[in-house]
Amino acid sequence: xxxxxxxxxxxxxxxxxxxxxxxxxxxxxxxxxxxxxxxxxxxxxxxxxxxxxxxxxxxxxxxxxxxxxxxxxxxxxxxxxxxxxxxxxxxxxxxxxxxxxxxxxxxxxxxxxxxxxxxxxxxxxxx
Amino acid sequence: xxxxxxxxxxxxxxxxxxxxxxxxxxxxxxxxxxxxxxxxxxxxxxxxxxxxxxxxxxxxxxxxxxxxxxxxxxxxxxxxxxxxxxxxxxxxxxxxxxxxxxxxxxxxxxxxxxxxxxxxxxxxxxxxxxxxxxxxxxxxxxxxxxxxxxxxxxxxxxxxxxxxxxxxxxxxxxxxxxxxxxxxxxxxxxxxxxxxxxxxxxxxxxxxxxxxxxxxxxxxxxxxxxxxxxxxxxxxxxxxxxxxxxxxxxxxxxxxxxxxxxxxxxxxxxxxxxxxxxxxxxxxxxxxxxxxxxxxxxxxxxxxxxxxxxxxxxxxxxxxxxxxxxxxxxxxxxxxxxxxxxxxxxxxxxxxxxxxxxxxxxxxxxxxxxxxxxxxxxxxxxxxxxxxxxxxxxxxxxxxxxxxxxxxxxxxxxxxxxxxxxxxxxxxxxxxxxxxxxxxxxxxxxxxxxxxxxxxxxxxxxxxxxxxxxxxxxxxxxxxxxxxxxxxxxxxxxxxxxx
Numbered sequence: 001x002x003x004x005x006x007x008x009x010x011x012x013x014x015x016x017x018x019x020x021x022x023x024x025x026x027x028x029x030x031x032x033x034x035x036x037x038x039x040x041x042x043x044x045x046x047x048x049x050x051x052x053x054x055x056x057x058x059x060x061x062x063x064x065x066x067x068x069x070x071x072x073x074x075x076x077x078x079x080x081x082x083x084x085x086x087x088x089x090x091x092x093x094x095x096x097x098x099x100x101x102x103x104x105x106x107x108x109x110x111x112x113x114x115x116x117x118x119x120x121x122x123x124x125x126x127x
Numbered sequence: 128x129x130x131x132x133x134x135x136x137x138x139x140x141x142x143x144x145x146x147x148x149x150x151x152x153x154x155x156x157x158x159x160x161x162x163x164x165x166x167x168x169x170x171x172x173x174x175x176x177x178x179x180x181x182x183x184x185x186x187x188x189x190x191x192x193x194x195x196x197x198x199x200x201x202x203x204x205x206x207x208x209x210x211x212x213x214x215x216x217x218x219x220x221x222x223x224x225x226x227x228x229x230x231x232x233x234x235x236x237x238x239x240x241x242x243x244x245x246x247x248x249x250x251x252x253x254x255x256x257x258x259x260x261x262x263x264x265x266x267x268x269x270x271x272x273x274x275x276x277x278x279x280x281x282x283x284x285x286x287x288x289x290x291x292x293x294x295x296x297x298x299x300x301x302x303x304x305x306x307x308x309x310x311x312x313x314x315x316x317x318x319x320x321x322x323x324x325x326x327x328x329x330x331x332x333x334x335x336x337x338x339x340x341x342x343x344x345x346x347x348x349x350x351x352x353x354x355x356x357x358x359x360x361x362x363x364x365x366x367x368x369x370x371x372x373x374x375x376x377x378x379x380x381x382x383x384x385x386x387x388x389x390x391x392x393x394x395x396x397x398x399x400x401x402x403x404x405x406x407x408x409x410x411x412x413x414x415x416x417x418x419x420x421x422x423x424x425x426x427x428x429x430x431x432x433x434x435x436x437x438x439x440x441x442x443x444x445x446x447x448x449x450x451x452x453x454x455x456x457x458x459x460x461x462x463x464x465x466x467x468x469x470x471x472x473x474x475x476x477x478x479x480x481x482x483x484x485x486x487x488x489x490x491x492x493x494x495x496x497x498x499x500x501x502x503x504x505x506x507x508x509x510x511x512x513x514x515x516x517x518x519x520x521x522x523x524x525x526x527x528x529x530x531x532x533x534x535x536x537x538x539x540x541x542x543x544x545x546x547x548x549x550x551x552x553x554x555x556x557x558x559x560x561x562x563x564x565x566x567x568x569x570x571x572x573x574x575x576x577x578x579x580x581x582x583x584x585x586x587x588x589x590x591x592x593x594x595x596x597x598x599x600x601x602x603x604x605x606x607x608x609x610x611x612x613x614x615x616x617x618x619x620x621x622x623x624x625x626x
Contacts, residue, residue: 042167044163
């Protein structure tokens with residue numbers, strides 16, 4: 001009985017179908033994953049995205065300065081990452097940034113470089 | 128998403144793989160273009176052998192055949208983009224794209240507008256950035272209302288709906304022109320509020336806090352003004368680094384004023400400029416910042432060139448090794464939480480899926496315009512007065528000169544910089560703060576030591592900060608699993624345990 005339960009849990013993580021949660025989405029939501037065998041112990045590390053509270057840019061301003069400095073330089077979230085759970089598929093325009101599982105296609109919103117439009121569509125499609 | 132049911136999937140290791148080792152058996156793997164670190168707490172040699180096999184075997188089918196027990200491991204490595212597919216490489220998701228960047232410049236959700244309210248200052252810091260020629264310190268130049276108002280309106284016009292504008296009162300010493308700061312806030316609240324109701328305005332003062340106008344606290348409370356002040360060390364060191372013009376000590380008065388602000392519930396972040404004078408007491412500085420009520424602590428290595436492009440004497444430049452050691456001590460001491468300790472807090476914001484940074488800061492995007500008293504605009508506070516970085520005057524159509532910003536966008540992209548483009552760290556550091564590269568490298572007055580210092584600040588120093596941060600995050604992840612925080616996250620294979 002115990003063994004069956006274990007298998008179920010493992011399957012939940014590993015299932016990449018539409019019914020189950022995608023592995024990546026699971027990682028993102030949970031923030032942690034552990035893989036433990038007799039040979040190794042592997043832990044996924046995700047930082048808190050809101051780790052900057054009183055950000056201080058080099059010259060020393062606070063709060064919004066960091067947003068100004070990083071909002072353009074740091075892509076958040078990355079379309080590739082978000083789109084990985086896109087099972088219904090992205091179109092041709094989306095291939096550059098979406099990853100391999102985005103086969104079928106995000107539609108109209110996906111024009112620029114598969115940015116938020118695509119990601120949002122993708123996320124919606126799996127929710 | 129890895130599709131391992133497709134047995135013929137070609138597999139590769141990402142070219143952006145950061146590999147860190149610690150102790151006898153620990154390993155940390157990060158793809159810098161998609162920083163989701165994977166911490167191998169045990170089994171380093173096994174994982175390294177496995178990765179080498181993936182590289183040699185090259186397809187999912189072969190890897191699964193050779194390591195039938197490690198399918199989950201392979202998936203996990205793919206989830207974290209340590210192992211990628213040929214498709215990832217082909218479609219560009221394992222390298223940065225450069226084409227869309229310039230359009231992003233016009234897509235602004237936040238800006239920090241620096242208004243140099245006054246070019247004058249009452250202190251004579253030993254490393255002052257403001258050159259005598261460009262800042263005309265003897266002429267007591269002050270910003271006019273028209274310049275300030277126009278600057279704010281032009282920034283608000285360029286920000287997207289629901290965007291944020293931070294108005295930073297800067298100088299010289301901005302509180303020497305406090306009446307203008309008050310007029311600006313009144314103008315924003317009373318005249319611009321309705322017109323830009325879909326945008327938020329915040330106010331911030333970067334001041335030496337030797338002056339505290341009687342109504343400052345009242346205004347600061349009313350408009351939620353935040354403060355940043357430089358305290359370079361405990362009393363004697365600070366007084367040596369940041370004396371008044373007449374040589375008198377400034378520490379006691381500043382600390383008294385900080386306490387008046389913090390006791391009123393206002394938020395004052397503290398900052399220390401690190402030079403050869405205070406490089407040996409960084410931990411003391413961190414403690415001192417805490418003791419006097421700062422809400423955050425920033426450590427900034429001195430910029431060795433001022434606005435006249437004069438170079439600081441070599442004797443002022445700190446040792447990189449001491450800087451790194453000092454900052455590591457501060458970080459490990461946990462006196463400050465990561466989120467309140469610059470620069471760790473900024474790099475921590477890069478460590479998540481998609482947190483890649485292709486440039487070191489927002490200046491090339493025009494997100495941090497600095498307005499001189501006469502309306503001249505520069506992209507960064509460190510570049511004020513340097514004519515080749517002049518991007519127009521806020522009062523006319525010469526601003527923004529996108530040619531300069533375009534050049535900076537290209538010049539500072541990590542895939543364009545010769546010294547960065549083959550480095551696996553480049554997408555997580557973004558090339559570091561580019562000021563040294565922009566101001567020192569072609570300056571004939573800069574000595575080899577100064578050039579080396581600037582290089583090291585951008586590279587070795589930045590990498591060390593990120594390395595410390597990554598290990599710390601790994602440790603946190605491991606302990607949270609140990610503590611059962613992540614009890615819903617479990618992968619069990621073979622004879623392994625569930626947590």
